[in-house]
Amino acid sequence: xxxxxxxxxxxxxxxxxxxxxxxxxxxxxxxxxxxxxxxxxxxxxxxxxxxxxxxxxxxxxxxxxxxxxxxxxxxxxxxxxxxxxxxxxxxxxxxxxxxxxxxxxxxxxxxxxxxxxxxxxxxxxxxxxxxxxxxxxxxxxxxxxxxxxxxxxxxxxxxxxxxxxxxxxxxxxxxxxxxxxxxxxxxxxxxxxxxxxxxxxxxxxxxxxxxxxxxxxxxxxxxxxxxxxxxxxxxxxxxxxxxxxxxxxxxxxxxxxxxxxxxxxxxxxxxxxxxxxxxxxxxxxxxxxxxxxxxxxxxxxxxxxxxxxxxxxxxxxxxxxxxxxxxxxxxxxxxxxxxxxxxxxxxxxxxxxxxxxxxxxxxxxxxxxxxxx
Numbered sequence: 001x002x003x004x005x006x007x008x009x010x011x012x013x014x015x016x017x018x019x020x021x022x023x024x025x026x027x028x029x030x031x032x033x034x035x036x037x038x039x040x041x042x043x044x045x046x047x048x049x050x051x052x053x054x055x056x057x058x059x060x061x062x063x064x065x066x067x068x069x070x071x072x073x074x075x076x077x078x079x080x081x082x083x084x085x086x087x088x089x090x091x092x093x094x095x096x097x098x099x100x101x102x103x104x105x106x107x108x109x110x111x112x113x114x115x116x117x118x119x120x121x122x123x124x125x126x127x128x129x130x131x132x133x134x135x136x137x138x139x140x141x142x143x144x145x146x147x148x149x150x151x152x153x154x155x156x157x158x159x160x161x162x163x164x165x166x167x168x169x170x171x172x173x174x175x176x177x178x179x180x181x182x183x184x185x186x187x188x189x190x191x192x193x194x195x196x197x198x199x200x201x202x203x204x205x206x207x208x209x210x211x212x213x214x215x216x217x218x219x220x221x222x223x224x225x226x227x228x229x230x231x232x233x234x235x236x237x238x239x240x241x242x243x244x245x246x247x248x249x250x251x252x253x254x255x256x257x258x259x260x261x262x263x264x265x266x267x268x269x270x271x272x273x274x275x276x277x278x279x280x281x282x283x284x285x286x287x288x289x290x291x292x293x294x295x296x297x298x299x300x301x302x303x304x305x306x307x308x309x310x311x312x313x314x315x316x317x318x319x320x321x322x323x324x325x326x327x328x329x330x331x332x333x334x335x336x337x338x339x340x341x342x343x344x345x346x347x348x349x350x351x352x353x354x355x356x357x358x359x360x361x362x363x364x365x366x367x368x369x370x371x372x373x
Contacts, residue, residue, distance in 0.1 A: 022074045028067030031060050032091045033334070033368020037350065039357035044165040046345040050357030057092050060146040060352060061336055061368035062324070065091040066110060079118035086111040100178055102166040109168070110176060121185040127178045131194035131215040132252065135226035138217060139254025141265040141288030142302045147351040147366060148320020148338040150254075150267060150286050153304035156316060156348030157250075157271045160308060161280045163236065165355065171236040171280065172271035173250040177211050190220030200233065200242060208242035209234045222259055228252040231274075247273045254286075261292040263300075270309075281309040296326045306348055314344035330373065336366045 035058035041048035059065055068086030075081055087108040088097030099106030108127070115124035136151065137144035144151035154173060155163075161171040168176050180198035193216045200209025213230040228251070235248035254267035265288040273280035283306065290300035301321045308314035318340040325333045338350040340362050347358035356362040 022072050022080075024069065024071040026067070026069055027373065028065070029063070029370060029372040030065045030091050031062055031368065031370040032065070033058060033061040033366045035061070035351075035354070035364070035366045037354055037356065037362060037364040039360060039362040041347070041355040041357050044159040044163060044347060044349075044355050046160070046162070046347055046358050048347070048355065048358060050360060054354070058351075058354065058366065058368075059091040059093075061334055061366045062145050062147070062332065062370050064088045064097065064146060064352075066097075068108075068111065075116075077118070079116060081114075081116055082122075082124070083114045084111045084124075098166065098168050100167055100169050102164070119186065121183060124182050124184075126180065127176060128180055128182060130174045130177050130180075130211075130213060130230065131182060131184070131196055132173055132213055132228045132230050132250065133175055134194075135215045135217060135228040136252060136254060136267070138219065138224045139226045139256045139265055139267055140286065140302065141256060141263045141290040142300045142320060142322065145322070146353075147322065147336040147364075148304075148318060149302055150304065152320075152349060152352060153284055153286060153306060153318060154269075154271075155352060156304070156306050156318070156346075157269075157282045157284060159347050159349065159355075160282055160306065160314065160345075161271070161273070165353075169236050171248055171273070172282070173230050173248070174211060174213075174232065174235075180211070187219075191216070191218050193217070202234075202242045202244075205242055205244045207233045207244035207246070210244075211248075222257055224254075224256040226252070226254045245275055247275045249274045252284075256288070263290045263292075264288065265302075278310055283307045283309055298324050300324075304348075306346065308344070308346070311344065314346045316340055316342045316346040316348040318348055318350065320350070330371055332370045334366075334368055334370065336364075336368075338364045 040051045040054040066088045070084040073081045085108045097109045113124040113126035140150035142149035177198045182196045196213040198211040202208030211232040216227045218225040230250040232248035234242040250271045252269035256265035267286040269284040285305040288302040292298045304318040320338040322336045350364040
């Protein structure tokens, strides 16, 4: 009898816990297509050799394939407790995405957060997207897609700063930050801001491995404006002992305006190593034009220019054009084309995950499908 009561009590407790959790959702997306590129390289090294054209099935023509679990519990009074676990994977091979450390498999490499939201805004703790990437996406007609966008141009800044492409610990800015604390304010007449601080956790070094950023955004009447500052210490020095060196800084200003389906955008950024600007000091200029012909069909285009401010011979100009057709609520067919003219040692890519040969012109095209669930 006692055993039966204990089992009933456990079931009651579990039932109550499940009832208290407002929602738990499994979600994700798979994005795959046929890809062609006229040059290729074995790495993002600025002296990598041209291995010739490449034709393959490739992941991420619009954005990366990912899956995740998220949940929300209503705490009452407009407050909620939230969690999110999200990881990227390669749809072509099934391999997991990059982590902070080269060679380390990371299951939830995009987001693994817990936090609270309410009338004050939200606070999330853990590995998560940096506020800067939202600011850049909001002010780019091509919405920071993985093919020919402000996101890819920013990756070009990193390859020029000798990023190896084998981890997410970048020399200029950051897409994901681990151990981060991010506050997002509510909107006030279209204006909001976000603050990030990620302590490095290095013994004896308050600044060792730490990151901080701030973003100010405005979104109203079809106009998006963004100003962003990102700063990090001991970035991309996995083999070195952290010392608190301030060596990663990115400034960005951007704007996008949409009127009756027509969108235009412009952006300007500077990425540098504040401890050695003679080593890294890169300028970014972007522009975009797009038109939504219907709720189901959109054309977008973008131009992205990078210049090494220390060596003017190193520069690149990238052009991208894309068409997206929504055939259902969850499925999108797309076509992408891109061209980049790299000069000097510049090796700006056209799409994420596929290096190009440095110092030469490259074209790329992709036809694909993206399905969300």
